[in-house]
Amino acid sequence: MSEDLPSIPSSSTLEDVARVAGVSRATVSRVINGIRNVDPDIQEKVRQAISVTGYAPNRAARSLVTRRTGSIALVVSGAGDEGEEDPFPNRVFGDPFFGRVASGVLGFLRPLGMHPVLMLAETAAAREQVISYLRQGNADGALLVSSHAADPLPKLLVDAGLPAVLFARPPRPIPISYVDVAHRAGGTLAADHLVARGCRRVATITGPLDVPASQDRLAGFQETMARHGHPYIPIVEGDFSHDSGETAMQRLMAEHPDVDGVFIANDLMAQGALLVLRDHGRRIPDDVAVVGFDDSSAALACRPQLTTVRQPMEDMAAEMTRLLLSHVEEPERRVTSVIFEPTLVIRQSA
Amino acid sequence: MSEDLPSIPSSSTLEDVARVAGVSRATVSRVINGIRNVDPDIQEKVRQAISVTGYAPNRAARSLVTRRTGSIALVVSGAGDEGEEDPFPNRVFGDPFFGRVASGVLGFLRPLGMHPVLMLAETAAAREQVISYLRQGNADGALLVSSHAADPLPKLLVDAGLPAVLFARPPRPIPISYVDVAHRAGGTLAADHLVARGCRRVATITGPLDVPASQDRLAGFQETMARHGHPYIPIVEGDFSHDSGETAMQRLMAEHPDVDGVFIANDLMAQGALLVLRDHGRRIPDDVAVVGFDDSSAALACRPQLTTVRQPMEDMAAEMTRLLLSHVEEPERRVTSVIFEPTLVIRQSA
DNA sequence: TTGAAAGCGCTAACAT
DNA sequence: ATGTTAGCGCTTTCAA
Numbered sequence: 001m002s003e004d005l006p007s008i009p010s011s012s013t014l015e016d017v018a019r020v021a022g023v024s025r026a027t028v029s030r031v032i033n034g035i036r037n038v039d040p041d042i043q044e045k046v047r048q049a050i051s052v053t054g055y056a057p058n059r060a061a062r063s064l065v066t067r068r069t070g071s072i073a074l075v076v077s078g079a080g081d082e083g084e085e086d087p088f089p090n091r092v093f094g095d096p097f098f099g100r101v102a103s104g105v106l107g108f109l110r111p112l113g114m115h116p117v118l119m120l121a122e123t124a125a126a127r128e129q130v131i132s133y134l135r136q137g138n139a140d141g142a143l144l145v146s147s148h149a150a151d152p153l154p155k156l157l158v159d160a161g162l163p164a165v166l167f168a169r170p171p172r173p174i175p176i177s178y179v180d181v182a183h184r185a186g187g188t189l190a191a192d193h194l195v196a197r198g199c200r201r202v203a204t205i206t207g208p209l210d211v212p213a214s215q216d217r218l219a220g221f222q223e224t225m226a227r228h229g230h231p232y233i234p235i236v237e238g239d240f241s242h243d244s245g246e247t248a249m250q251r252l253m254a255e256h257p258d259v260d261g262v263f264i265a266n267d268l269m270a271q272g273a274l275l276v277l278r279d280h281g282r283r284i285p286d287d288v289a290v291v292g293f294d295d296s297s298a299a300l301a302c303r304p305q306l307t308t309v310r311q312p313m314e315d316m317a318a319e320m321t322r323l324l325l326s327h328v329e330e331p332e333r334r335v336t337s338v339i340f341e342p343t344l345v346i347r348q349s350a
Numbered sequence: 351m352s353e354d355l356p357s358i359p360s361s362s363t364l365e366d367v368a369r370v371a372g373v374s375r376a377t378v379s380r381v382i383n384g385i386r387n388v389d390p391d392i393q394e395k396v397r398q399a400i401s402v403t404g405y406a407p408n409r410a411a412r413s414l415v416t417r418r419t420g421s422i423a424l425v426v427s428g429a430g431d432e433g434e435e436d437p438f439p440n441r442v443f444g445d446p447f448f449g450r451v452a453s454g455v456l457g458f459l460r461p462l463g464m465h466p467v468l469m470l471a472e473t474a475a476a477r478e479q480v481i482s483y484l485r486q487g488n489a490d491g492a493l494l495v496s497s498h499a500a501d502p503l504p505k506l507l508v509d510a511g512l513p514a515v516l517f518a519r520p521p522r523p524i525p526i527s528y529v530d531v532a533h534r535a536g537g538t539l540a541a542d543h544l545v546a547r548g549c550r551r552v553a554t555i556t557g558p559l560d561v562p563a564s565q566d567r568l569a570g571f572q573e574t575m576a577r578h579g580h581p582y583i584p585i586v587e588g589d590f591s592h593d594s595g596e597t598a599m600q601r602l603m604a605e606h607p608d609v610d611g612v613f614i615a616n617d618l619m620a621q622g623a624l625l626v627l628r629d630h631g632r633r634i635p636d637d638v639a640v641v642g643f644d645d646s647s648a649a650l651a652c653r654p655q656l657t658t659v660r661q662p663m664e665d666m667a668a669e670m671t672r673l674l675l676s677h678v679e680e681p682e683r684r685v686t687s688v689i690f691e692p693t694l695v696i697r698q699s700a
Numbered sequence: 701t702t703g704a705a706a707g708c709g710c711t712a713a714c715a716t
Numbered sequence: 717a718t719g720t721t722a723g724c725g726c727t728t729t730c731a732a
Binding site for chain 1: 718725
Binding site for chain 1: 406407408409410411413414419421423424452456460463465466467468469470476479482483485486487488592621622625628629650651653
């Protein structure tokens with residue numbers, strides 16, 4: 001066994017393989033890149049030579065001539081101003097949201113032997129870094145997950161002519177591909193469920209209202225409640241954080257102590273809100289029914305477990321990746337958006 | 351302004367810059383790489399030429415000759431067998447633990463203009479992919495965060511002669527650098543605090559006992575409790591998950607309903623345990639004091655907020671990165687381990 | 701201090 | 717169907 005192992009790993013080149021197989025470099029290259037028109041016998045000889053030499057293609061050399069890196073960036077971005085440059089931007093990854101997106105991206109890329117480069121772009125300097133990183137050919141394109149509405153990065157990417165796909169619809173239309181979920185339909189799902197449960201005094205805690213997703217979830221919810229005969233419902237705005245869920249629910253309890261159903265625009269806020277409801281002696285779902293949004297890991301960490309509107313984030317992330325690769329492949333391809341349907345996951349909270 | 355912008359981005363080469371500056375490629379290269387022995391006037395001329403041409407060095411070309419990629423892999427690894435290859439390994443990132451590590455790595459790398467490639471290695475196939483990815487020169491080395499004790503990847507990396515650094519001490523000694531926290535000292539911190547609070551019937555929920563970290567936290571805790579006159583304390587083993595925290599605490603309540611203090615080996619389990627204590631009508635910290643471990647985001651999501659043993663994970667991750675880069679720089683450098691001291695963060699739960 | 705020239709390992713015309 | 721050849725853009729001796 002051990003005599004096949006080259007003592008210096010990763011040293012052999014196409015040239016070596018060609019010599020061992022008794023063919024030219026071009027032929028070896030053809031075999032490796034799966035180009036037809038190669039005699040099966042020779043193919044076999046080449047394969048053997050490859051395994052004998054322990055050959056592994058050199059990425060830099062290939063990349064230099066193909067002008068492709070075969071890798072993409074996964075950029076987690078915000079709108080942070082010049083201000084304080086937190087060297088440890090903990091929250092981004094702390095958010096259970098990110099986990100499912102990353103999983104979807106990795107799941108799609110893995111069979112292709114690709115892996116994303118992880119970048120953060122919370123400051124203007126970091127955004128510049130992303131652009132120049134791509135321009136230097138470190139990656140062929142970018143997947144962008146923005147946490148804030150006013151993120152300037154999408155436009156920067158478009159202006160630089162770099163392939164990119166967003167995880168959510170940008171607040172103002174720009175010519176860039178994206179995937180998203182039908183937020184409005186999600187709001188409808190929540191409203192229908194609360195009404196069907198018999199809730200009569202329903203309220204909602206929204207996400208930051210400058211984010212399209214928040215607006216749409218709210219619009220779908222309001223619209224549907226109105227259709228069910230509840231044109232006016234209490235609204236408290238949150239910011240998608242656990243804490244803001246607590247604060248918002250606190251306010252709701254103070255102003256509308258008689259609510260019997262709440263739609264909360266994401267699971268993390270719902271988790272916080274649940275704690276407050278419990279402190280106020282409300283039984284869930286009997287006194288107050290709660291519906292969240294996302295179906296992130298937070299939904300399972302809630303007690304009782306959260307009934308929630310599920311975004312198929314892994315599928316969305318996979319599709320986002322597929323879109324990006326097709327843009328890389330075919331730069332003239334026109335901008336596309338793909339919208340996924342949410343579903344209601346019923347657990348104990350409503 | 352706009353006339354400086356080249357219409358085709360990323361197109362200019364060293365050659366172009368040299369022509370514009372009226373010098374040779376070699377000189378431009380020297381300026382870019384900060385090599386001295388270049389006439390200041392020429393340096394200035396070159397710099398101007400660079401900005402005029404909008405030049406950005408081509409990574410593949412540089413990498414081909416330097417035999418360095420200037421990037422590293424961040425590998426999240428487990429011990430998963432061939433079995434079910436979960437295409438969406440949600441949990442890994444869901445764990446608030448990962449967030450702080452990633453932040454530390456990114457924080458260290460960013461000033462260097464580097465960004466990690468994110469890889470998952472839960473299956474044998476995926477581990478092979480990691481090895482060949484590195485061997486192909488896609489990255490110069492690997493940072494390894496293992497979730498399971500029996501992870502075979504560290505040894506694979508060592509055997510392949512690839513630079514790597516682990517986030518935690520491997521269960522069996524292998525010649526590889528790592529960073530870790532003094533788990534034992536952490537257990538001591540927790541014990542001292544519970545005793546100082548006046549707890550007299552103390553128990554602990556441990557992590558999986560095949561993991562060195564779990565063993566050490568327990569050992570430090572037991573040892574210190576013994577020193578305080580409590581040689582025997584109830585022990586329940588968990589697996590670091592939220593759910594297992596609930597289950598373990600449920601069992602503790604059944605078998606030792608009179609406990610007044612619990613040390614729980616990570617925050618996620620503590621979060622679950624807190625819910626159970628609440629269900630059993632225990633007031634925290636008056637009836638039962640709870641100390642967690644990690645100081646992850648879960649500690650802040652607890653109600654009451656968790657008193658916990660803090661690992662300086664960002665610092666550890668930064669150091670891990672620094673170690674890896676020094677191994678890449680100097681392959682003969684000898685294996686090193688760096689151990690960090692934990693601290694007690696006192697909040698409301700104890 | 702600067703320039704000329706030789707590759708790094710690979711792919712892709714082009715020729716055979 | 718296979719081989720020959722010309723670079724891709726950069727760094728790095730070696731000369732001058």
